[in-house]
Amino acid sequence: MQELLINSLSNLSSPMILFFILGFIATMLKSDLEIPEAIAKGLAIYFIMAIGFKGGAEIAKSGLTNVVITSAIIAILLGSIIPVISYFVLNKIGKIDAINSCAIAAHYGSISVVTFVTAISFLGSIEVPYSGFMVGMMAIMESPAIFISILMLRIVKRKENVESRLHYKELIKGSLFNASIVLLFGSMLIGYYSGSEGMEIVSPFFVTPFNGILTLFLLEMGMLAGKRIGEFKAVGIFLFFFGISMPVINGVIAAVLSFIIGLDIGDRLLFTVLSASASYIVAPAAIRLEMPQANPSYYITMSLAITFPFNIIFGIPVYYSLCNLIQ
Amino acid sequence: MQELLINSLSNLSSPMILFFILGFIATMLKSDLEIPEAIAKGLAIYFIMAIGFKGGAEIAKSGLTNVVITSAIIAILLGSIIPVISYFVLNKIGKIDAINSCAIAAHYGSISVVTFVTAISFLGSIEVPYSGFMVGMMAIMESPAIFISILMLRIVKRKENVESRLHYKELIKGSLFNASIVLLFGSMLIGYYSGSEGMEIVSPFFVTPFNGILTLFLLEMGMLAGKRIGEFKAVGIFLFFFGISMPVINGVIAAVLSFIIGLDIGDRLLFTVLSASASYIVAPAAIRLEMPQANPSYYITMSLAITFPFNIIFGIPVYYSLCNLIQ
Amino acid sequence: MQELLINSLSNLSSPMILFFILGFIATMLKSDLEIPEAIAKGLAIYFIMAIGFKGGAEIAKSGLTNVVITSAIIAILLGSIIPVISYFVLNKIGKIDAINSCAIAAHYGSISVVTFVTAISFLGSIEVPYSGFMVGMMAIMESPAIFISILMLRIVKRKENVESRLHYKELIKGSLFNASIVLLFGSMLIGYYSGSEGMEIVSPFFVTPFNGILTLFLLEMGMLAGKRIGEFKAVGIFLFFFGISMPVINGVIAAVLSFIIGLDIGDRLLFTVLSASASYIVAPAAIRLEMPQANPSYYITMSLAITFPFNIIFGIPVYYSLCNLIQ
Amino acid sequence: MKKLEIIIETIGLNSVIRILEKQNISGYSIIERVLGKGSSGLRQGGELSNVMKNVLVIIVDEPDKINLVVKEVKQLLKDFSGVMFISDVEVEN
Amino acid sequence: MKKLEIIIETIGLNSVIRILEKQNISGYSIIERVLGKGSSGLRQGGELSNVMKNVLVIIVDEPDKINLVVKEVKQLLKDFSGVMFISDVEVEN
Amino acid sequence: MKKLEIIIETIGLNSVIRILEKQNISGYSIIERVLGKGSSGLRQGGELSNVMKNVLVIIVDEPDKINLVVKEVKQLLKDFSGVMFISDVEVEN
Ligand SMILES: Nc1ncnc2c1ncn2[C@@H]1O[C@H](COP(=O)(O)O)[C@@H](O)[C@H]1O
Ligand SMILES: Nc1ncnc2c1ncn2[C@@H]1O[C@H](COP(=O)(O)O)[C@@H](O)[C@H]1O
Ligand SMILES: Nc1ncnc2c1ncn2[C@@H]1O[C@H](COP(=O)(O)O)[C@@H](O)[C@H]1O
Ligand code: NA
Ligand code: NA
């Protein structure tokens, strides 16, 4: 408990988190702080390259054990069961209609890269190591929930004979070959292949200023999140609570599963964070295409303006304590 | 005198200033060098974060003395009298109409962040320290001149029964909660709160490459300034001389006042530079809203293409000698 | 031969090249990886500043010998004969019409900054020095081929009495005062003038993270190149082979000439790379203006999507072995 | 139906939106970063304050509604740089 | 000739282009980053997924061809947010 | 009044502006980064030279003035990729 407090406070006094909060508040105050989107997109690419490369280089150094395969199975499992659980919570408890339930479920089953990056930075600050292959787990967890949710909607709606609109080709392209997956796996491969020598070449850009650049990125993310605050009312009280409690539930599931397969604390935290996080880049684009009747205000606001800030500010230290408890 | 020469030459041979001049000349030659605005806006945010954070961290280390309060009073005072003096010079000596006089006065009473950043870099190069709270003084000096100028216009025009168009809400929002003020104070708070530990985390991004990044930014600023060169003729000879002499007058006032309240040379230079500088981001937006009859070509060209280059290239070392003289 | 293999493999395992390939493949897979153009343009400016400054500072340190003048003559010579040779290969062997032959010839006679930057990074990795003035040679070689090609077209077409459309003013402005030339020479001057002291100030931004930032830039360049893959078919088999064999021919000419004038291996490689590279920023803009009947799909696709990848991935180590052979 | 196109300096956009909201306009579109020239001189961007850029607002609606908007925007254009023009369109839905 | 303007959410652009290609439309223009408001609420950008942005597609062609496109896009607009309007233009070439 | 819309490749913009200036056109607007397809193939951006992007120039003026501009731009469009169309608008000021 005391440890949780210490970690929470240390997290809350990290410049990264504080700049996120600053961005959030600045936008709420309707400050005219403009966020050049190009910069945000450029930084997103930077972080994917940085963590991918670092993960690959780490694997090159320490090798891969069998735990990778078990981990990959767990990753797919988590990506498949979280949307199902989420759907039932939304539809049965929250009485949210089937389409919006499926749409939201897809987001919570998928993952948020920035939350993962922040968790890595948190582990660095408390000097807890993690395995390079966990970056691959993130890539693996990005798409299954999207497929599962689309499947769920088809099952639920099969009687209604809803005009089917499955863009197979675009969906698979968008989910398997989407930007972040290709770039993540690619960067891992490059990091693996170019090893510690390559690491030396790129580390003044990808390692040394990593945390500093993260403050700038989280400031921008805070502004993006704060910009949606006006749509809170539209979201409603149930979905708001869903947005801060579902991550904890998903986190617990992941913490337990990753403990069972015998992962170390760092990797367990990362699995927990991945499960707790909700997608706001890949999932919205896929779901908008597949479920046009679902309301994008719901899922974008929830994942970007509720769950993301919650995870970044409070979630990560809480999940860390959680992982420490379960052993 | 000799010292002035040395400082001027050293300033003129700094890569930052040289790249500014390069950008200016390149654009004058109508080179097709395009300036991605998104990059310029992103860099502006970087510098505000960097100096804010550094200022806050410095305060955390050295504490605050009573001089802060006197300084804040001086800051507000300078921000209030400079527009009044400017107005009289413009209207009585230059025979500029009341509206344009008020509009221009607002710009010279407000401040330019980039000029301040360049002065900080100059102090660094001659290894003269400055106080962290001076960043706060910059934030304080941004808005008063805008309010004073609007007030002046109302007084001057009260007989004419000009249809009043005061956007109270937008004006106050735009002046008190504008991007740079919120971000500056926020970054200072974060720097203060996360202290030297936080500084260590962000310094590879906010400190080490600071001067290098400044060369890129000043290149872009030089290009933006050079782009307006075509409007020089529209501005006219009087306003041109105003643009290079008013800064010196304002600088002298600030140098004297800051000497009286007993500040050290570094802080005095910064007060002088703030007073000498003219706003080209915050003030134009506010004044365009409040004084639509004023000609934006005047104030934007003057502050961005005349006063800013003058201050950057010649002003800063001159002001430094000035501050050294007054003691 | 063995050395070539080693250098080729070492080049192929450098993170820079690997990220280029990743970008290329990702875009071919139609991944939705978006490239914020503003970032690419900002990075292009960064690299021009970085190599220009470094070149100038190096000249300040080691001085200039007579070889610079001979080199400049060679640079102009190469820029003048390559388009002529290219024209004949295209028009006589490939049976490409005169206008498109001239247009393409202009691109292969001009140079690619990014290829040059990658070659510098390659020399760094094998610890072979090069002279600062070579950056100036790049600037010198940018425009002659464009003028020569326009001249060739006029000669070829003189009988047809084609309506002449020479935008003298815009052409000269665009070719002599274009962005990269002004910025390159300007940065060299600044580097020369501010010397090793200036170098110290900017090196945490322009030197330390240089290779790391290059990975990000080459990723983006790979994506831009990959985006044009669809137009390969339009280009046809002859032009494709031209795009990978003409660079080698041009490279051999440059390797021989630069050996004759007695340059060191590093400088010879750079001359070879400059000659082998094809322009995809400056030349397209100039040629589009002067030869509107030429098909931009040809020259942009060839220089950006065929020759550039070829040079980056295979060319540079091959040219290095070539230069080593010729002695 | 009528299409109303308003080109106005960027800082006037909020006021236009307020009018559209007041008149309960059902839909509109905004294109940012419109450069141009008019009675108030050149607006060619190239500054960080956005004072030298315009936006284009497109509104397609019933003639009556458009007229109400036109009346109010006309007032606005006394204080902000901009122009406004109307044309006939056929809406397909 | 007729001018057809389609404002549609960004992720629908590919489908529109496919229709234009199918109908052998000779030319079209695209303006990206169009914000707006409509029956599906605000689309004010500010997210990294481009789900909250529109594009404007402009097609000038023979009335008959435009009608064929309109018919297919109408179908598309059941699934994607967007509007579509037609006006008369005179083409000068 | 007439509205003239010119879509032309980016490097032709300066020539268009020169024509507008010569004809003393009182106002015009420019939208940059217009992508598209036409007789000269796809222009989908994605290069650093801006050769593969268009601009849209909008000019609202008297029919006579528009005609003078049209005549000159027609000449220009022999050398630059682009199209041009005219429609009727009602200006509200
Ligand atoms: N006749 C016109 N045709 C097209 N756009 C115009 C016209 N007049 C003005 N504009 C646009 O409206 C903006 C403001 O116009 P003004 O208030 O006349 O300075 C200009 O910067 C142009 O973008
Ligand atoms: N009446 C309208 N006038 C202009 N643009 C509209 C109109 N209605 C909708 N739009 C545009 O079309 C987009 C989608 O509309 P909707 O499908 O109605 O939500 C909006 O975000 C607007 O950009
Ligand atoms: N029929 C059309 N409708 C709309 N835009 C067009 C049309 N034809 C051409 N364009 C635009 O004009 C540009 C140049 O056209 P072109 O000269 O025909 O290649 C294209 O890239 C399009 O942006
Ligand atoms: Na998740
Ligand atoms: Na001032």
Ligand code: NA
């Ligand atoms: Na070449």
